[in-house]
Amino acid sequence: SKLSVIIPAAGSGERMGSDIPKPFIKVGDKTILEHTISRFLEVPDVAQIIIATSKSYIPTIKSMFEQLSTDIQLDVVEGGAERQFSIYNALKLVSAECELVAVHDAVRPFVRKQLIEECCEVASNIGGAVLGVPAKDTIKKVDADKVIESTPDRSVLWQAQTPQVFQKELLVKAYESALGENFIGTDDASLVERIGGAIQMVEGDRENLKITYPVDLKVAELILGVGK
Numbered sequence: 001s002k003l004s005v006i007i008p009a010a011g012s013g014e015r016m017g018s019d020i021p022k023p024f025i026k027v028g029d030k031t032i033l034e035h036t037i038s039r040f041l042e043v044p045d046v047a048q049i050i051i052a053t054s055k056s057y058i059p060t061i062k063s064m065f066e067q068l069s070t071d072i073q074l075d076v077v078e079g080g081a082e083r084q085f086s087i088y089n090a091l092k093l094v095s096a097e098c099e100l101v102a103v104h105d106a107v108r109p110f111v112r113k114q115l116i117e118e119c120c121e122v123a124s125n126i127g128g129a130v131l132g133v134p135a136k137d138t139i140k141k142v143d144a145d146k147v148i149e150s151t152p153d154r155s156v157l158w159q160a161q162t163p164q165v166f167q168k169e170l171l172v173k174a175y176e177s178a179l180g181e182n183f184i185g186t187d188d189a190s191l192v193e194r195i196g197g198a199i200q201m202v203e204g205d206r207e208n209l210k211i212t213y214p215v216d217l218k219v220a221e222l223i224l225g226v227g228k
């Protein structure tokens with residue numbers, strides 16, 4: 001089935017502390033966002049890509065679209081104050097022909113085509129799919145004073161990445177429910193979990209890093225062979 005890809009790129013990049021937002025930082029000859037988009041252009045089922053960005057970057061996105069030669073429908077929408085609101089704005093633009101929607105962070109430029117396709121397959125079958133890897137570190141639950149309360153069993157903990165792929169009606173329903181009840185989640189699956197949707201974890205790889213801190217940018221440069 002046809003896939004619509006929502007790429008949230010409206011964050012301010014506080015943890016990176018750079019002058020320009022992360023998606024617009026260049027790694028090698030392209031911006032991080034351009035690297036990310038190129039991964040989805042390789043996937044035959046992709047029919048639409050929607051970028052959510054801050055108002056001042058909408059012209060930048062439009063001129064970037066003009067450089068791409070593709071049959072894929074390309075749209076841009078203004079983002080919101082939270083990642084979740086950026087995605088909600090984009091959801092309203094999803095093309096009627098798309099039965100599946102993937103949400104993928106602009107700042108995960110190393111996602112592999114085969115894993116995107118695997119997530120789509122699982123989402124088609126059961127409702128939702130999240131790319132992830134088994135938790136690497138031991139995770140601690142702490143209170144407001146950082147006093148450790150407990151240590152969840154690591155063997156059942158996974159780190160959720162993106163893409164997170166869902167059947168369209170399920171994702172729309174989850175977003176509307178979250179919005180109605182003022183629930184803010186840190187990913188899309190958490191919204192779908194709230195309404196009881198079935199979602200399966202798909203094992204990905206650790207190269208699908210999220211560029212968050214300056215060290216991640218250094219790693220990204222090494223992966224692309226442009227390390228300084």
Ligand code: CTP
Nearest residue numbers: 008009010011012013014015081082083086106
């Ligand atoms: N994002 C968005 N709209 C927001 C916040 C985040 O579209 N209001 C996007 C970011 O641009 C990024 C993705 O969501 O591509 C993942 O968010 P994150 O890595 O947290 O990026 P930022 O929010 O920009 O960074 P920080 O949290 O450090 O400020």
Ligand code: MG
Nearest residue numbers: 011012013083
């Ligand atoms: Mg953020």
